[in-house]
Amino acid sequence: MLVQFDCYKCLFNQVVEMAKNSSADDRERRKMLKKFISQIVEHADSLTPPEMASVFYETYCRETGVADPFALEKEKSTEIAHQLYGELADTVAASADPFATALRFAIGGNVIDFGATPDFKLSEVVGAVRETAALPVDEDAIEKLRHAAANARNILYILDNCGEAVIDRLLIEQIGTHKITLGVRGKPILNDVTRAELAASGLADLPVIDTGDRTPGVSMRFSSQEFLQKLYGADLIIAKGQGNFESLGDAPLENEIFFLFRVKCPVIRMQTGAPLGSLQIRQKFSHKDA
Numbered sequence: 001m002l003v004q005f006d007c008y009k010c011l012f013n014q015v016v017e018m019a020k021n022s023s024a025d026d027r028e029r030r031k032m033l034k035k036f037i038s039q040i041v042e043h044a045d046s047l048t049p050p051e052m053a054s055v056f057y058e059t060y061c062r063e064t065g066v067a068d069p070f071a072l073e074k075e076k077s078t079e080i081a082h083q084l085y086g087e088l089a090d091t092v093a094a095s096a097d098p099f100a101t102a103l104r105f106a107i108g109g110n111v112i113d114f115g116a117t118p119d120f121k122l123s124e125v126v127g128a129v130r131e132t133a134a135l136p137v138d139e140d141a142i143e144k145l146r147h148a149a150a151n152a153r154n155i156l157y158i159l160d161n162c163g164e165a166v167i168d169r170l171l172i173e174q175i176g177t178h179k180i181t182l183g184v185r186g187k188p189i190l191n192d193v194t195r196a197e198l199a200a201s202g203l204a205d206l207p208v209i210d211t212g213d214r215t216p217g218v219s220m221r222f223s224s225q226e227f228l229q230k231l232y233g234a235d236l237i238i239a240k241g242q243g244n245f246e247s248l249g250d251a252p253l254e255n256e257i258f259f260l261f262r263v264k265c266p267v268i269r270m271q272t273g274a275p276l277g278s279l280q281i282r283q284k285f286s287h288k289d290a
Contacts, residue, residue: 010049014056015056018056018060035063047221051217051222053189053190054214057214071188074197077122078163085169088170102173103145107132107262108132108133108262108279109129132279141283144258144281149175154233155234156183156234157175157180157182159240160192169203177206181206182208185215185216186212215247218248234255245259245282258282262277
């Protein structure tokens with residue numbers, strides 16, 4: 001999905017905050033903001049929203065010398081998720097349908113997002129994830145994912161945010177760790193998972209491949225050839241988060257893909273016809289079967 005007209009408000013809000021955080025000097029802030037605005041003008045017609053974020057943060061990190069602007073948020077997100085994990089694991093174990101319950105919680109964990117939700121508060125995580133046990137989910141989509149995962153031998157599970165990745169373990173274990181390769185971001189971006197956060201998330205023992213770039217999604221333009229080969233070669237792709245949906249939803253892939261996310265912005269609400277905050281399982285069929 002390329003940048004839509006209604007995305008511009010979000011893009012401008014994002015770069016204003018980034019410029020504000022880049023320096024204590026107002027003149028330097030203005031210079032940074034002008035760079036971001038010129039990038040919007042140059043690239044917004046040809047890039048997806050996650051790719052635009054990659055362009056902004058590449059500039060921000062280079063100009064400020066800050067390699068990982070959300071390092072503290074990542075650490076706190078992971079810590080809170082670990083505090084909640086035992087309770088969620090017990091709920092899954094006691095459930096009449098552990099797969100469906102783990103799936104709900106995995107989607108619910110997608111609420112831990114400092115990108116799509118600028119006013120997001122870590123203090124709200126526990127309640128937001130707990131509530132997912134009672135929120136509606138497309139039951140047919142659950143069964144389709146269950147069937148696809150059971151029959152796939154080579155699954156690429158693309159992670160999204162720190163904290164969320166801790167909760168993803170519940171679903172990964174239901175599917176079977178022996179089938180799964182994890183996909184992560186190649187460089188720090190927002191509070192998204194890179195290789196550096198896998199051990200703290202409890203996922204260090206699984207095979208992993210990173211995108212090689214900073215996009216908070218999967219860029220068909222910027223990702224490494226190694227990652228793209230893995231993407232093309234997977235029997236099944238499970239992609240977590242709205243950024244992966246925005247960047248891969250229109251990608252010309254032959255694989256069957258399931259997108260697991262919560263609707264967080266009006267543009268995605270309009271595209272999906274689903275209410276804000278809802279739990280989504282969106283299936284993209286193989287082009288070979290079309």
